[in-house]
Amino acid sequence: MKKLSFILALLAAPCAFAADVKLELTGNDQMQFNTKALEVTTGDKVTLSFNHIGKLPVVAMGHNVVILKPGTVIPAFSAKCAPAKDFGYIPQDAESKAAIVAHTKLVGGGESDSITFTAGEPGAYPFVCTFPGHFAIMQGVLTVK
Secondary structure (H helix, E strand, C coil): CHHHHHHHHHHHHHHHHCCEEEEEEEECCCCCECCCEEEECCCCEEEEEEEECCCCCHHHHCECCEEECCCCCHHHHHHCCHHHHHHCCCCCCHHHHHHEEEECCCECCCCEEEEEEECCCCEEEEEECCCCCHHHCCEEEEEEC
16 A cells, blocks of 8 residues: 555656646737746646737737747747738748747737646747737746746
8 A cells, every 4th residue: 555655646746846827918009018027837837818908909009929949039030920910920831830839819909818838848938929020029038947
């Protein structure tokens, strides 16, 4: 019986460190996220809720949140986003898709979206808005510890 308890404890151990984490992020008509820093722990099941608190429609001031893998060169990635209007400014080439951890849909003022993903290895995961021209201001870092 002691062996069985020990084995069950070992099997449950990796799950003991993972948590369900809820993050909230907003964007506004001034092209700003409410924070540039988010933090989670490796293995966490993360639900990120994104709310566009502005009033302008998606065609004029659309926002999204795209979480990228560490080391992604943001200007190079963002250059591939502008031509991807039909896909919510999410590039469809293999290299860009491989760089994306998760992304919300493009939303306008008063709209919201949420995404759920599992936090990967420790590192600094940049996040950006890919609406044309927004990446220069609307970016931050999701730190995975």
